[in-house]
Amino acid sequence: MDRYEQVIELAKRRGFLWNSFELYGGAAGFYDYGPLGSTLKRRIEQIWRELYVIHEGFMEIETPTIGIEDVFVASGHVGGFSDPLCECKECGEAFRADHLVDKIVEIADALSNEELDRLIKENNIGCPECGGELGEAYEFNLMFKTSIGPGTGRQGYMRPETAQGMFVNFQRLSRYYREKLPFGATQIGKSYRNEISPRQGVIRLREFTQAEAEIFTHPEEKTHPNIGRFEDVTLNLYSDEAQQKGVIEQMTVREAIDRKIIAHEFLAYHIALTNNFLQRVGIAADKLRFRQHQKDEMAHYAIDCWDAEILTDRFGWIEVVGIADRTDYDLMAHAKTSGTELVVHVEYDEPKMIEQFVVKPNMAKMGPLFKGKAKTVADALKELSSDELDKEEIKVTVDGEDFTVPSDIISYTQETVKVSGEKIVPHVIEPSYGIDRILYCTMEHAFEEEMVAAEGEEEERIVLRFQNEVAPVQVAILPLLTREELMDPAKQIAEKLRNRGLLVAYDDSRAIGRRYRRNDEIGTPYSITIDYDTLEDNSVTIRDRDTMEQVRAPVDGIEDVIYDLVYGKRDFETAGVKL
RNA sequence: GCGCUGAUGGUCUAGUGGCAUGACUGGGGCCUUCCAAGCCCUAAACCCGGGUUCAAAUCCCGGUCGGCGCACCA
Numbered sequence: 001m002d003r004y005e006q007v008i009e010l011a012k013r014r015g016f017l018w019n020s021f022e023l024y025g026g027a028a029g030f031y032d033y034g035p036l037g038s039t040l041k042r043r044i045e046q047i048w049r050e051l052y053v054i055h056e057g058f059m060e061i062e063t064p065t066i067g068i069e070d071v072f073v074a075s076g077h078v079g080g081f082s083d084p085l086c087e088c089k090e091c092g093e094a095f096r097a098d099h100l101v102d103k104i105v106e107i108a109d110a111l112s113n114e115e116l117d118r119l120i121k122e123n124n125i126g127c128p129e130c131g132g133e134l135g136e137a138y139e140f141n142l143m144f145k146t147s148i149g150p151g152t153g154r155q156g157y158m159r160p161e162t163a164q165g166m167f168v169n170f171q172r173l174s175r176y177y178r179e180k181l182p183f184g185a186t187q188i189g190k191s192y193r194n195e196i197s198p199r200q201g202v203i204r205l206r207e208f209t210q211a212e213a214e215i216f217t218h219p220e221e222k223t224h225p226n227i228g229r230f231e232d233v234t235l236n237l238y239s240d241e242a243q244q245k246g247v248i249e250q251m252t253v254r255e256a257i258d259r260k261i262i263a264h265e266f267l268a269y270h271i272a273l274t275n276n277f278l279q280r281v282g283i284a285a286d287k288l289r290f291r292q293h294q295k296d297e298m299a300h301y302a303i304d305c306w307d308a309e310i311l312t313d314r315f316g317w318i319e320v321v322g323i324a325d326r327t328d329y330d331l332m333a334h335a336k337t338s339g340t341e342l343v344v345h346v347e348y349d350e351p352k353m354i355e356q357f358v359v360k361p362n363m364a365k366m367g368p369l370f371k372g373k374a375k376t377v378a379d380a381l382k383e384l385s386s387d388e389l390d391k392e393e394i395k396v397t398v399d400g401e402d403f404t405v406p407s408d409i410i411s412y413t414q415e416t417v418k419v420s421g422e423k424i425v426p427h428v429i430e431p432s433y434g435i436d437r438i439l440y441c442t443m444e445h446a447f448e449e450e451m452v453a454a455e456g457e458e459e460e461r462i463v464l465r466f467q468n469e470v471a472p473v474q475v476a477i478l479p480l481l482t483r484e485e486l487m488d489p490a491k492q493i494a495e496k497l498r499n500r501g502l503l504v505a506y507d508d509s510r511a512i513g514r515r516y517r518r519n520d521e522i523g524t525p526y527s528i529t530i531d532y533d534t535l536e537d538n539s540v541t542i543r544d545r546d547t548m549e550q551v552r553a554p555v556d557g558i559e560d561v562i563y564d565l566v567y568g569k570r571d572f573e574t575a576g577v578k579l
Numbered sequence: 580g581c582g583c584u585g586a587u588g589g590u591c592u593a594g595u596g597g598c599a600u601g602a603c604u605g606g607g608g609c610c611u612u613c614c615a616a617g618c619c620c621u622a623a624a625c626c627c628g629g630g631u632u633c634a635a636a637u638c639c640c641g642g643u644c645g646g647c648g649c650a651c652c653a
Binding site for chain 2 (some may be wrong): 009019025026076077193195201204454460482509516517520533
């Protein structure tokens with residue numbers, strides 16, 4: 001069994017991850033989170049919220065998981081989130097049709113299926129595998145289709161990312177933040193992609209959880225006020241250049257900015273924030289790197305893009321977070337499709353005085369003359385130069401109709417106008433997290449088998465060394481023996497800890513050693529044991545999962561001691577008297 | 580989607596035409612004063628559908644799911 005199998009086996013057995021619909025034979029690409037898995041996931045998400053929502057102030061919103069067609073036409077997912085496939089009629093092998101012709105034309109990915117078919121025929125391209133004849137190209141779109149309403153209804157799609165929900169609410173968000181850049185919104189929720197072939201367990205799912213932030217920034221102001229927080233942090237960077245050499249470079253955030261390895265400070269801040277988050281949920285620092293997208297893999301509209309990658313035992317480096325500067329691409333696309341300007345008005349520090357040629361049609365006279373067309377005629381007049389306006393009869397053409405305007409109802413001046421600001425289409429910085437992958441990685445990095453002394457011999461112990469903050473059970477309450485006089489006070493202590501808001505597991509089945517091992521396996525950081533001394537002096541033992549050491553502490557205030565231990569406000573050594 | 584390969588209690592596993600093997604785990608009990616101890620009891624499985632056969636977990640076909648390779652991965 002490799003590490004992946006060990007982790008998945010434990011995850012299944014202990015209630016972290018289950019294959020969905022197992023009762024009916026299952027379905028590829030779907031996983032259920034069991035009791036411990038759901039809790040672990042929620043705790044990871046909660047840390048994410050603390051960082052992005054509470055600390056950064058990017059408020060969380062919630063938008064439908066089903067989207068209407070317009071949204072995905074604008075985003076490019078209807079046209080672009082699909083690949084032209086082409087199957088061999090002989091051996092059945094499927095190929096990317098555009099890849100088959102990319103040696104022949106330069107922009108193969110822009111071709112229609114008909115054009116691809118024509119090129120394949122004209123150039124006598126056969127199956128690369130067996131040389132057989134190729135069938136016609138067809139689109140395989142990775143979005144799940146659905147219909148909204150009864151009958152044929154209206155075409156809808158399950159969202160392939162949560163991001164669009166934030167872009168389409170841009171105006172509302174801008175108003176909420178009182179039109180001050182930068183501002184951001186976040187969303188944690190399910191997204192859907194109809195993967196051709198989901199594999200690798202929870203690594204590639206058809207329904208998965210994303211945590212995304214869309215941060216709207218001024219296109220020319222990409223510094224970050226809090227960069228000082230991270231400047232001295234060392235990152236494992238695998239830049240475009242480093243990838244040519246095949247070496248991961250370690251450098252501080254400051255150095256990466258100064259050497260222009262990361263495009264700008266704002267992006268660097270968010271890479272560092274991601275680094276901070278991943279280590280906090282328990283990703284090993286030496287198995288974490290940031291890989292820069294190479295020019296040819298980066299979306300054409302992005303300035304710079306870095307993936308956080310985590311080293312796993314079976315799959316190698318896997319992408320868990322993408323952090324991109326998507327420029328104004330998304331807002332421009334939605335503005336174009338919707339016909340609504342998506343901008344913020346940015347005021348200048350000082351209003352600018354601008355020399356301007358101003359045409360002033362006398363609307364009181366224009367109105368009676370041109371009736372309903374007066375406004376459009378007036379607009380057309382405003383585009384004219386002073387030379388044209390000096391003519392006795394001014395001619396303009398509006399909607400194919402010619403209008404003659406007497407010059408005496410038009411005046412113009414050269415004016416100095418005060419311009420207080422300008423309309424800006426913000427750039428979007430997008431950190432996009434794959435929560436399911438991160439959850440798997442925290443389990444794999446927490447997983448450890450070690451040999452421990454037992455009965456004069458050595459035996460194997462499996463322990464999940466979760467960070468206390470993510471552990472789905474924070475403290476186990478264990479009566480030493482299965483006896484009423486120990487079980488009753490144990491249950492009372494459990495209740496006390498629950499009232500303090502801790503995740504408590506009470507367990508009195510079978511031998512104490514076995515119960516310790518059970519809790520080691522699910523990563524419970526602390527165990528409280530109630531023994532006969534408890535009845536004497538009202539004290540209990542607290543056991544530390546990682547060292548298996550114990551201290552003795554009074555029952556009074558035990559809930560605060562455990563709380564402080566779990567939230568890192570106290571060291572284990574200070575929790576009681578060492579045994 | 581294609582090819583190869585596999586699927587037996589919760590987990591791991593033996594069996595390969597004729598009563599389904601064992602271990603661990605789980606539950607109940609006895610015992611037990613701190614790291615999967617012992618004893619007793621107990622629960623629990625042949626992926627689904629079709630075919631061949633007196634008889635199929637076993638052989639054949641199809642499907643589902645897993646793994647690996649190819650392809651795919653905005």
